[in-house]
Amino acid sequence: xxxxxxxxxxxxxxxxxxxxxxxxxxxxxxxxxxxxxxxxxxxxxxxxxxxxxxxxxxxxxxxxxxxxxxxxxxxxxxxxxxxxxxxxxxxxxxxxxxxxxxxxxxxxxxxxxxxxxxxxxxxxxxxxxxxxxxxxxxxxxxxxxxxxxxxxxxxxxxxxxxxxxxxxxxxxxxxxxxxxxxxxxxxxxxxxxxxxxxxxxxxxxxxxxxxxxxxxxxxxxxxxxxxxxxxxxxxxxxxxxxxxxxxxxxxxxxxxxxxxxxxxxxxxxxxxxxxxxxxxxxxxxxxxxxxxxxxxxxxxxxxxxxxxxxxxxxxxxxxxxxxxxxxxxxxxxxxxxxxxxxxxxxxxxxxxxxxxxxxxxxxxxxxxxxxxxxxxxxxxxxxx
Amino acid sequence: xxxxxxxxxxxxxxxxxxxxxxxxxxxxxxxxxxxxxxxxxxxxxxxxxxxxxxxxxxxxxxxxxxxxxxxxxxxxxxxxxxxxxxxxxxxxxxxxxxxxxxxxxxxxxxxxxxxxxxxxxxxxxxxxxxxxxxxxxxxxxxxxxxxxxxxxxxxxxxxxxxxxxxxxxxxxxxxxxxxxxxxxxxxxxxxxxxxxxxxxxxxxxxxxxxxxxxxxxxxxxxxxxxxxxxxxxxxxxxxxxxxxxxxxxxxxxxxxxxxxxxxxxxxxxxxxxxxxxxxxxxxxxxxxxxxxxxxxxxxxxxxxxx
Numbered sequence: 001x002x003x004x005x006x007x008x009x010x011x012x013x014x015x016x017x018x019x020x021x022x023x024x025x026x027x028x029x030x031x032x033x034x035x036x037x038x039x040x041x042x043x044x045x046x047x048x049x050x051x052x053x054x055x056x057x058x059x060x061x062x063x064x065x066x067x068x069x070x071x072x073x074x075x076x077x078x079x080x081x082x083x084x085x086x087x088x089x090x091x092x093x094x095x096x097x098x099x100x101x102x103x104x105x106x107x108x109x110x111x112x113x114x115x116x117x118x119x120x121x122x123x124x125x126x127x128x129x130x131x132x133x134x135x136x137x138x139x140x141x142x143x144x145x146x147x148x149x150x151x152x153x154x155x156x157x158x159x160x161x162x163x164x165x166x167x168x169x170x171x172x173x174x175x176x177x178x179x180x181x182x183x184x185x186x187x188x189x190x191x192x193x194x195x196x197x198x199x200x201x202x203x204x205x206x207x208x209x210x211x212x213x214x215x216x217x218x219x220x221x222x223x224x225x226x227x228x229x230x231x232x233x234x235x236x237x238x239x240x241x242x243x244x245x246x247x248x249x250x251x252x253x254x255x256x257x258x259x260x261x262x263x264x265x266x267x268x269x270x271x272x273x274x275x276x277x278x279x280x281x282x283x284x285x286x287x288x289x290x291x292x293x294x295x296x297x298x299x300x301x302x303x304x305x306x307x308x309x310x311x312x313x314x315x316x317x318x319x320x321x322x323x324x325x326x327x328x329x330x331x332x333x334x335x336x337x338x339x340x341x342x343x344x345x346x347x348x349x350x351x352x353x354x355x356x357x358x359x360x361x362x363x364x365x366x367x368x369x370x371x372x373x374x375x376x377x378x379x380x381x382x383x384x
Numbered sequence: 385x386x387x388x389x390x391x392x393x394x395x396x397x398x399x400x401x402x403x404x405x406x407x408x409x410x411x412x413x414x415x416x417x418x419x420x421x422x423x424x425x426x427x428x429x430x431x432x433x434x435x436x437x438x439x440x441x442x443x444x445x446x447x448x449x450x451x452x453x454x455x456x457x458x459x460x461x462x463x464x465x466x467x468x469x470x471x472x473x474x475x476x477x478x479x480x481x482x483x484x485x486x487x488x489x490x491x492x493x494x495x496x497x498x499x500x501x502x503x504x505x506x507x508x509x510x511x512x513x514x515x516x517x518x519x520x521x522x523x524x525x526x527x528x529x530x531x532x533x534x535x536x537x538x539x540x541x542x543x544x545x546x547x548x549x550x551x552x553x554x555x556x557x558x559x560x561x562x563x564x565x566x567x568x569x570x571x572x573x574x575x576x577x578x579x580x581x582x583x584x585x586x587x588x589x590x591x592x593x594x595x596x597x598x599x600x601x602x603x604x605x606x607x608x609x610x611x612x613x614x615x616x617x618x619x620x621x622x623x624x625x626x627x628x629x630x631x632x633x634x635x636x637x638x639x640x641x642x643x644x645x646x647x648x649x650x651x652x653x654x655x656x657x658x659x660x661x662x663x664x665x666x667x668x669x670x671x672x673x674x675x676x677x678x679x680x681x682x683x684x685x686x687x688x689x690x
Contacts, residue, residue: 111638112397112674117463117472118445119403124674126638166470170639177645178632178667179615179652184590187611228468 003335003345003375003384004085008255008279008316009097009156009221010355011078011090011364016053017071020064026056034070037361041077046070068092069144076149078361082368086154086217091355093141097158097221098166099123104137105202111168126168127194133202136209143213154217155210159254160199160238161231165224169194188234195234199241207242211250219253219279226259232267243274253277253314257354258284261302272310279314281353283334284321290329297337307341316353317374318367323359325366331374336381345384350375385650386435386662387685388629390509390548390585390607391669392447393440394678399423417497423675424499430682435663436507436546439500443493446473447511447550447669448519450493454531456482464519467552467588469672476520481527483534490538502542509669510535512584513567514553525563529570536577543579548607548629550669554598555589555612564597571601583607585629587668592617599623607631609667615649619656628657631667633685638677640684 014037015030031053038046049070052063059067075090094100102108107129113121138155145153172190180186207218220242225235243252252275256264261280268278286299294301306313317334318326331350338348350371356364378384395403402419405411420442427440444450446466452458457479463472491497494508511519516528539545553559559567574582584598585607591598595618598606605627608618611634622628632649633641646664653662664685670678 112676113400114394114674115471115671117474119400119407121400121404168636168638170637173637174639176611178630178634178641178649179610179613179618181614181616183610183614184612224470227465227470 003348003350003379005350005372005375006084006086006154006217007079007088007090007368008352008355009088009091009219010357011075011092012357012359012361013090013092014071014074014361016049017067017092020053020059020067023057026053031056037074037078041074041081043070043073043077045073072144073148076145078365079368080149080151082365083372084368085151087149087151088154088156089141089145089148091156091357093144097156098163099125101137101158101163101202101206102167104134105131105163105198106134107131107171108167122166124166124168126170127164127172128170130171131194131197131201133205136206138206139209139213142210142215146214152216154219154253155215156219156221156255157203157206157210159220159222159225160195160203160242161235162222162224163198163202164191164195164238165227172197191231192234192237195238196241199238200244203242204244204246207246207250211246215250217251217253219255220275221255223255223257223259225254225256226261226263229263232263235264236267236270239271240274247274251276253279253312253349255279255314255354257281257316261305265305269309275311277312277314277349278306279316279349279351281316281320283316283319283326283353286319286334288324288326288330290333292333292337292340297334300334300337300341303338303341312347312349313338313342314349314351317350318352318371320352320354320356320359323363325363326370326374328370328373328377331371332377332381335375335378339378339382345379345382385646385664385685386660387431387682388434388436388507388546388663388665389431389438389440389670389682390507390629390665391441391550392444392509392671393423393427393438393442394671394673394675395442396423396426396675399442399675420496421499424496426679428499430679430686436505437500438507439494439496441493441509443496447509448473448476448516450489451511451516451531451535452476453486454483454489454534456480456484461521467556469588471672473519476523478520478523478527481523483531489535503544505544505546507546507548508539509548509550509585512549512551512553513570514559514563515551518553525566526569529566529573532570533573536574536580540577540579545579546581546583546605548583548585549603551584551586552588554586554591554594559594559597567601571603575602581605581627583627583629585631587631588612595621605629605661605663607665610649611636611667615652619653622656625658626661628653628662629665630662631665633664633666633681635666635668635670635672635678638673640681643684646685 072089072092079087102125108125110125114124172194282299289296399419406416459477461475581604583605584603587609607629609631
C-alpha cells in the first residue's frame with residue numbers, strides 16, 4: 001500500500017524551445033539556463049544541445065527536432081527528480097490542449113480569435129462537416145516519451161466534451177431556425193450528435209491507439225465538464241463513448257478543474273468502473289494553514305461525495321496559480337484530511353491542482369518536490 | 385428590416401495582436417490607438433442609415449469594468465466564468481460605496497475619445513442590476529441602481545440614445561420578491577429621463593418562467609435570445625407598442641444565417657409586433673465571435689435587406 005504521485009499535464013516550455021520555434025534569436029541567458037538545468041537534472045548529453053543552441057538562430061528542421069527532443073527529456077527528468085511516480089513531458093510536443101487535437105481532426109476550420117478575458121484571446125475553430133480523425137495524434141509523442149522516461153508514463157488527452165464546448169458548430173446546428181417552438185430540444189440533440197461524433201470518431205481511436213502502443217495510464221482532460229449545468233448527462237455519456245471497450249484495459253483518469261464540482265454528482269457515479277480516477281483542483285480553494293480539521297481544509301469539502309464510491313481520488317494539493325511553495329507539512333495535512341474521509345490510501349493519488357504551465361521551472365520543481373515530501377510525511381504519520 | 389447592435393463588438397485580428405504587442409512593450413500607446421480607431425471606423429461604416437449607431441464599446445474589457453472607475457475604492461478581483469460560456473470576467477469588490485465624478489467614463493469608454501459626439505443617435509449597453517450583482521461584491525442592488533442612474537442622468541443631457549441593459553440572469557437563477565421590487569423602483573427612476581429610450585435584453589437561457597416579470601418592467605423594448613426561446617411563446621403576450629430586439633443572429637455559431645430563416649422569423653413575428661418596432665439583432669454579445677465572422681453576418685443581413 002502506497003500513495004501514488006503524478007503530475008497533471010503541462011509545464012512551461014523552456015525559453016530555448018520557445019524561441020527556436022518562434023524564430024527569435026537566443027540570448028546568453030537562454031543558453032545558460034539550458035546548461036544550468038541540464039547540469040541539475042544530470043543530463044549527460046546536454047553538450048549536444050548547447051552546441052546546437054550556440055548557433056542562436058536560423059535553426060534547421062533537424063536542429064529544431066533535436067531541441068524538441070531535449071526539451072522533452074529535460075521536462076521528464078525534472079518530474080523524475082522531483083520524485084513523482086508517474087511522469088510525462090509537460091506538453092513539450094503540443095501547442096496547447098485545444099488547438100493541437102483540433103488540428104488533427106478533419107471537419108474543423110479555425111475562424112479567428114475570441115476573447116477569454118481581459119486582453120487574452122484564444123483561437124477558436126468551427127465544426128463545418130462530420131469530424132473524422134486524420135490519424136491518432138498522440139502516438140509519436142507517447143513513443144518518444146516512453147523511450148526517454150525511467151518511470152511509468154501518463155499521457156493526457158483532451159476530452160470530447162471540452163473540444164466540443166470550446167468550438168463553434170456550423171454542421172450539426174445547420175438546420176436550426178431561430179425561434180422554433182422546440183428549439184432547445186433540437187439544439188440539445190444537435191449537441192449530442194456533435195459530442196458523440198467526436199467521442200466515437202476521434203477520441204476513442206486516439207485512446208485505443210495509445211493502448212495498443214502500450215500506454216498504461218491515460219488522463220482525459222475535461223476542464224469544460226461543468227460549464228453547462230444541464231449537460232452533465234451529455235458529459236457522462238461522452239466519457240462512456242470515448243472509453244468504450246477499453247474499460248478495464250487501461251487506467252483511466254479524468255481531470256476537471258476550476259468548476260462547480262457539485263454539479264457532477266450524482267451523475268458522475270455512472271462512470272464508476274469506467275473511470276479509475278477523478279482528479280479535481282482543491283488547493284486553490286483551500287487555506288494555507290497547517291491542520292486536518294474541516295475549517296483549515298475547506299477546499300476539500302467535496303471529498304465527502306467520493307467516500308462511498310470506487311473512484312480513486314486525484315487529489316490536487318498544490319496551487320498552480322501562485323509562486324507560494326507549499327511546505328511539505330501543508331501537503332501532508334491535506335493528504336491526511338483526505339485519508340480520514342476516503343480511508344483507503346490506495347484510493348488517493350496525489351497531484352498538483354492542474355498543469356504547471358504558468359509557473360517557472362524553478363517554482364514548479366520546488367512545489368513538486370515538496371508535494372512528494374509531503375506524501376512521505378503523510379504515509380509516515382498514517383503508518384502506511 | 386431594421387438592424388441594431390449591442391454588447392461589445394469583437395476586435396479585429398490586427399487589434400488583438402496590437403493589444404498583445406502593447407502589453408509586451410513592443411508598441412507605444414499612440415500606435416495602439418490607431419488600431420482601435422481603425423476598428424471603430426470600420427464598424428461605423430457597416431451601420432449606414434441605421435436608427436441607432438453602436439460604438440462597439442471597444443475600450444470595455446468587459447461590461448462592468450468601466451463602472452469601477454466611477455466609485456472610490458474598488459478592487460478588481462479574480463476571474464469568474466461569465467454564466468455558461470468560456471469567457472471570464474473579473475469581479476469588482478467594492479470597499480465602500482461612494483460615487484465619484486469621472487469624465488473618462490463618458491469620453492473614453494462611451495465616446496471613444498472623440499470618434500463619436502454626444503448629439504448622435506447612439507446606443508450603449510450596460511449591465512442590468514442582477515448581472516452587475518453577479519459579478520461584484522459588497523454592493524447592494526439599490527446601490528447598483530444608483531450608480532447606473534448617475535450615468536444615465538448625464539446621458540439624458542445628451543439626448544437621443546437607446547440604452548440596452550443586459551440581463552443573462554433570467555432563467556439562470558431565481559429572482560426573489562425583494563429583488564423584483566428594487567427592479568421596479570429602478571424602472572420608475574429610469575422613466576424620469578425623457579430624452580432616452582431603454583431596452584432590456586436577456587440571453588443564454590430559457591426565460592419563459594420570468595417572462596411575466598420581464599414584461600412588468602416598463603422598458604421601451606425587450607430583447608430575447610431566439611436560439612434558446614420559442615418565438616410564439618415569447619411574443620404571444622408581447623406588450624403593445626414596445627420595441628422587439630429579435631436576437632436571431634447567432635453569436636454562438638460561425639454559420640452565416642440563411643436569409644429564408646430570417647425572413648420567416650420576421651413574417652411570423654409581425655402577427656404579434658408591428659414591423660416598424662422590430663429590430664434584428666444578435667442573440668448574445670457580438671464579441672463571442674471573431675470580428676471577420678461578425679462583420680460577415682452583418683453584411684449578409686444588409687444584403688438581404690436590400
